[in-house]
Amino acid sequence: xxxxxxxxxxxxxxxxxxxxxxxxxxxxxxxxxxxxxxxxxxxxxxxxxxxxxxxxxxxxxxxxxxxxxxxxxxxxxxxxxxxxxxxxxxxxxxxxxxxxxxxxxxxxxxxxxxxxxxxxxxxxxxxxxxxxxxxxxxxxxxxxxxxxxxxxxxxxxxxxxxxxxxxxxxxxxxxxxxxxxxxxxxxxxxxxxxxxxxxxxxxxxxxxxxxxxxxxxxxxxxxxxxxxxxxxxxxxxxxxxxxxxxxxxxxxxxxxxxxxxxxxxxxxxxxxxxxxxxxxxxxxxxx
Amino acid sequence: xxxxxxxxxxxxxxxxxxxxxxxxxxxxxxxxxxxxxxxxxxxxxxxxxxxxxxxxxxxxxxxxxxxxxxxxxxxxxxxxxxxxxxxxxxxxxxxxxxxxxxxxxxxxxxxxxxxxxxxxxxxxxxxxxxxxxxxxxxxxxxxxxxxxxxxxxxxxxxxxxxxxxxxxxxxxxxxxxxxxxxxxxxxxxxxxxxxxxxxxxxxxxxxxxxxxxxxxxxxxxxxxxxxxxxxxxxxxxxxxxxxxxxxxxxxxxxxxxxxxxxxxxxx
Amino acid sequence: xxxxxxxxxxxxxxxxxxxxxxxxxxxxxxxxxxxxxxxxxxxxxxxxxxxxxxxxxxxxxxxxxxxxxxxxxxxxxxxxxxxxxxxxxxxxxxxxxxxxxxxxxxxxxxxxxxxxxxxxxxxxxxxxxxxxxxxxxxxxxxxxxxxxxxxxxxxxxxxxxxxxxxxxxxxxxxxxxxxxxxxxxxxxxxxxxxxxxxxxxxxxxxxxxxxxxxxxxxxxxxxxxxxxxxxxxxxxxxxxxxxxxxxxxxxxxxxxxxxxxxxxxxxxxxxxxxxxxxxxxxxxxxxxxxxxxxxxxxxxxxxxxxxxxxxxxxxxxxxxxxxxxxxxxxxxxxxxxxxxxxxxxxxxxxxxxxxxxxxxxxxxxxxxxxxxxxxxxxxxxxxxxxxxxxxxxxxxxxxxxxxxxxxxxxxxxxxx
Numbered sequence: 001x002x003x004x005x006x007x008x009x010x011x012x013x014x015x016x017x018x019x020x021x022x023x024x025x026x027x028x029x030x031x032x033x034x035x036x037x038x039x040x041x042x043x044x045x046x047x048x049x050x051x052x053x054x055x056x057x058x059x060x061x062x063x064x065x066x067x068x069x070x071x072x073x074x075x076x077x078x079x080x081x082x083x084x085x086x087x088x089x090x091x092x093x094x095x096x097x098x099x100x101x102x103x104x105x106x107x108x109x110x111x112x113x114x115x116x117x118x119x120x121x122x123x124x125x126x127x128x129x130x131x132x133x134x135x136x137x138x139x140x141x142x143x144x145x146x147x148x149x150x151x152x153x154x155x156x157x158x159x160x161x162x163x164x165x166x167x168x169x170x171x172x173x174x175x176x177x178x179x180x181x182x183x184x185x186x187x188x189x190x191x192x193x194x195x196x197x198x199x200x201x202x203x204x205x206x207x208x209x210x211x212x213x214x215x216x217x218x219x220x221x222x223x224x225x226x227x228x229x230x231x232x233x234x235x236x237x238x239x240x241x242x243x244x245x246x247x248x249x250x251x252x253x254x255x256x257x258x259x260x261x262x263x264x265x266x267x268x269x270x271x272x273x274x275x276x277x278x279x280x281x282x283x284x285x286x287x
Numbered sequence: 288x289x290x291x292x293x294x295x296x297x298x299x300x301x302x303x304x305x306x307x308x309x310x311x312x313x314x315x316x317x318x319x320x321x322x323x324x325x326x327x328x329x330x331x332x333x334x335x336x337x338x339x340x341x342x343x344x345x346x347x348x349x350x351x352x353x354x355x356x357x358x359x360x361x362x363x364x365x366x367x368x369x370x371x372x373x374x375x376x377x378x379x380x381x382x383x384x385x386x387x388x389x390x391x392x393x394x395x396x397x398x399x400x401x402x403x404x405x406x407x408x409x410x411x412x413x414x415x416x417x418x419x420x421x422x423x424x425x426x427x428x429x430x431x432x433x434x435x436x437x438x439x440x441x442x443x444x445x446x447x448x449x450x451x452x453x454x455x456x457x458x459x460x461x462x463x464x465x466x467x468x469x470x471x472x473x474x475x476x477x478x479x480x481x482x483x484x485x486x487x488x489x490x491x492x493x494x495x496x497x498x499x500x501x502x503x504x505x506x507x508x509x510x511x512x513x514x515x516x517x518x519x520x521x522x523x524x525x526x527x528x529x530x531x532x533x534x535x536x537x538x539x540x541x542x543x544x545x546x547x548x549x550x551x552x553x554x
Numbered sequence: 555x556x557x558x559x560x561x562x563x564x565x566x567x568x569x570x571x572x573x574x575x576x577x578x579x580x581x582x583x584x585x586x587x588x589x590x591x592x593x594x595x596x597x598x599x600x601x602x603x604x605x606x607x608x609x610x611x612x613x614x615x616x617x618x619x620x621x622x623x624x625x626x627x628x629x630x631x632x633x634x635x636x637x638x639x640x641x642x643x644x645x646x647x648x649x650x651x652x653x654x655x656x657x658x659x660x661x662x663x664x665x666x667x668x669x670x671x672x673x674x675x676x677x678x679x680x681x682x683x684x685x686x687x688x689x690x691x692x693x694x695x696x697x698x699x700x701x702x703x704x705x706x707x708x709x710x711x712x713x714x715x716x717x718x719x720x721x722x723x724x725x726x727x728x729x730x731x732x733x734x735x736x737x738x739x740x741x742x743x744x745x746x747x748x749x750x751x752x753x754x755x756x757x758x759x760x761x762x763x764x765x766x767x768x769x770x771x772x773x774x775x776x777x778x779x780x781x782x783x784x785x786x787x788x789x790x791x792x793x794x795x796x797x798x799x800x801x802x803x804x805x806x807x808x809x810x811x812x813x814x815x816x817x818x819x820x821x822x823x824x825x826x827x828x829x830x831x832x833x834x835x836x837x838x839x840x841x842x843x844x845x846x847x848x849x850x851x852x853x854x855x856x857x858x859x860x861x862x863x864x865x866x867x868x869x870x871x872x873x874x875x876x877x878x879x880x881x882x883x884x885x886x887x888x889x890x891x892x893x894x895x896x897x898x899x900x901x902x903x904x905x906x907x908x909x910x911x912x913x914x915x916x917x918x919x920x921x922x923x924x925x926x927x928x929x930x931x932x933x934x935x936x937x938x939x940x941x942x943x944x945x946x947x948x949x950x951x952x953x954x955x956x957x958x959x960x961x962x963x964x965x966x967x968x969x970x
Binding site: 007009010011013014015016017018020021022024025026027028029031032034035083086087089090091093094100102104105106108109110111112113114115116117119120121122123124126129130160163164192213214217218220221222223224228238241242245246251254255258259261262265269273278281282 | 296297300301303304307308310311312313314315317318321332333334371372373375376378379380382383385387388391392393394395396397398399400401402403404405406408409410411412413415416428429431432435436439440489492493495496499500508509512513516520524528531532535536539540543
């Protein structure tokens with residue numbers, strides 16, 4: 001009897017949470033796929049007809065936005081690697097007893113609502129705002145100079161939003177490195193540059209990959225940054241999906257786009273999981 | 288770690304780290320600062336003088352206050368439910384090897400790494416297909432969904448480091464499995480469960496994207512802000528943002544200081 | 555997000571890397587098989603045949619309804635004096651408390667937001683809402699989401715409203731709604747930035763204002779200006795005309811002239827100097843000038859503008875419909891309609907308010923007097939025949955398909 005209880009124990013513990021995930025994560029995905037193959041309109045209802053043309057039509061209309069989003073996401077991740085690596089490196093190897101404090105400072109933005117942070121940027125960068133107005137008054141910038149509305153503004157916003165998600169996994173990977181390995185590398189290779197490129201960077205790669213996954217996915221599917229900081233020239237696929245769902249009530253083509261986005265990212269996610277495992281991401285996600 | 292180059296590089300990186308931190312903190316400072324601003328019109332966007340009146344009148348805007356209260360209620364419920372469910376998963380995954388564990392891991396990984404936009408829109412798809420009305424309940428359901436995996440991971444990380452001899456000792460002393468869990472294991476796990484619960488709370492109170500899809504006309508704090516940006520944010524938003532920020536930082540610092548001597552595992 | 559301490563090395567070593575195996579892939583396959591099950595489902599529509607307003611619908615809806623002394627009112631921003639004088643007066647007179655939320659920014663998102671709740675038969679949390687006579691009005695109406703009005707409870711409306719409203723195409727006989735205000739979509743600009751006089755739609759296409767032009771995101775608003783700029787009549791337009799208009803709008807966008815496509819946020823953008831000239835709603839600009847001391851100008855372009863009507867309607871699931879209809883009628887009291895129009899500066903549905911406003915002016919003095927006289931004589935509040943000739947309605951769709959086609963033509967412009 002006791003043995004039966006023992007074998008059942010993990011299942012009983014897992015059941016409620018697991019069921020919750022299945023019912024409210026997996027099933028909705030399937031519903032969305034079903035919806036993406038339906039036809040109709042919001043007043044008279046939608047019926048499943050296997051209408052795969054939803055995919056063809058919405059991709060024909062919005063492939064630019066989809067590709068643009070993937071490009072923005074990729075640029076964001078790349079910029080983040082460059083920006084985050086030195087910080088993670090410094091905290092991991094020189095942070096000493098203050099490592100936790102530095103990491104905490106890096107995480108500070110998370111204590112402010114995401115929307116509010118982005119609005120703050122919008123306010124800082126606005127055409128006649130606190131940053132640009134004085135520079136324009138002083139004649140350093142031309143009067144019609146603007147930052148908002150450009151791809152640069154959107155990508156800068158994305159970089160800002162997701163920076164901690166790049167610093168943390170790289171830091172965790174660097175932290176794992178045995179200091180003796182680093183010393184050995186320094187003895188082995190004459191220049192600090194080659195000891196970095198030949199030993200440290202390869203060891204940090206899993207962290208970099210985890211960081212790319214954790215920033216590329218949310219950045220390329222984001223719509224808050226491009227909505228607040230961008231213009232109609234920077235429309236991302238997230239905005240298209242958002243407005244098809246929450247403005248046009250055009251559920252089938254919205255679902256088709258949403259699922260396409262998911263599929264594109266899913267390929268990336270699973271290639272990643274297959275190659276590198278899920279632990280790095282899960283661990284950092286929990287911080 | 289000697290040699291001039293390396294010391295110079297380290298110093299550069301140290302300065303750079305602080306520059307980056309300053310950049311991260313800049314918009315937060317702006318938010319806090321403009322909670323003390325005294326704008327003349329409806330638009331709080333240029334500095335016009337210092338005042339404390341928004342702190343006095345922080346709850347003067349009924350709709351905003353309602354939205355904040357709604358956010359707090361949902362966050363507390365999310366934290367409790369996700370805390371309970373996530374602890375179950377985390378404990379089981381850390382303690383036992385069992386069939387289905389890999390699948391569960393995969394599901395959690397997918398839930399963590401899927402875009403919020405897709406999770407939100409798929410939930411909306413399901414709700415409209417089943418004729419379920421969006422509202423506070425569906426928001427809470429969604430928040431529990433995306434935060435339960437985080438709690439599970441935090442708890443599991445603590446469970447795998449548990450010393451199994453503790454359990455054996457308790458069993459030797461005649462304690463049943465159940466008693467052992469509550470009297471021995473649970474107290475050790477409590478700090479991890481607490482960080483998991485706080486994490487779920489933080490994720491919930493900050494969420495905008497998924498709430499936007501699953502909330503209908505329900506206004507949470509971020510939703511209200513989003514709507515109000517079009518007509519100018521009242522300074523009370525800055526004050527409330529500041530209060531949430533300060534409270535969050537204080538809780539984090541206090542729990543961090545308390546747990547430090549124990550060398551607690553990453554959470 | 556609540557960082558604690560650094561990860562311990564033993565944890566890191568103890569972590570077993572779980573990799574995706576073929577079995578996991580099979581599990582995923584199982585997941586997608588579930589999709590086949592769900593293929594059976596759909597989304598139930600609420601559409602009813604047009605002639606569904608049964609003669610006893612009114613009696614059925616209102617039977618047994620009682621006043622609750624409480625009412626939630628969903629309205630647009632810049633649609634009432636922020637001190638809410640009319641509502642305070644209402645509460646003082648009737649004892650009904652009003653919760654007033656400025657939650658409607660654009661019709662599409664509003665309909666999309668409440669549609670799932672209404673079709674599940676749940677309250678949307680509001681008993682009274684102000685909705686424009688756009689596509690979404692028809693969607694609300696045809697889905698059966700609007701409560702039929704009991705006109706015996708609207709004596710002020712019967713006495714004071716302009717008779718023309720009963721003949722409207724979107725709600726003939728005011729079965730479901732009565733107007734809150736009408737408004738004109740024209741051009742607003744900042745004369746401190748734009749020195750030349752603005753008279754025509756061509757000014758929105760003027761390369762001189764590159765990157766400083768705002769257009770509306772609402773497809774019907776945007777489409778109408780595209781049509782008018784291309785010299786086409788929205789009332790008689792078909793898909794070919796829409797495509798011509800879309801090409802005209804695309805040209806404006808591709809030349810980098812448009813800064814962005816806005817919802818209610820255009821007022822904010824104009825105030826911040828993000829745009830200098832923009833598509834605009836008449837009364838907003840007036841109120842912005844009053845509340846923030848700006849000096850923006852509003853014009854109806856010579857090619858014509860758009861006229862629309864915002865209507866008060868009661869959602870079918872409202873919890874306090876009797877309180878709501880009481881307020882609706884209260885706002886049609888001559889004095890209340892007058893003070894409301896004096897503040898919001900939108901087209902007043904009560905013609906008698908003009909004379910009433912002049913009475914107020916006679917009783918006032920100095921600046922107040924001039925102000926009230928200017929409102930009473932404003933063609934934006936009491937338009938004459940000359941104005942009406944230049945104003946066009948939204949494009950009307952006979953079928954859902956037509957509406958979809960229209961959206962497919964114009965949506966890609968907004969979501970470039």
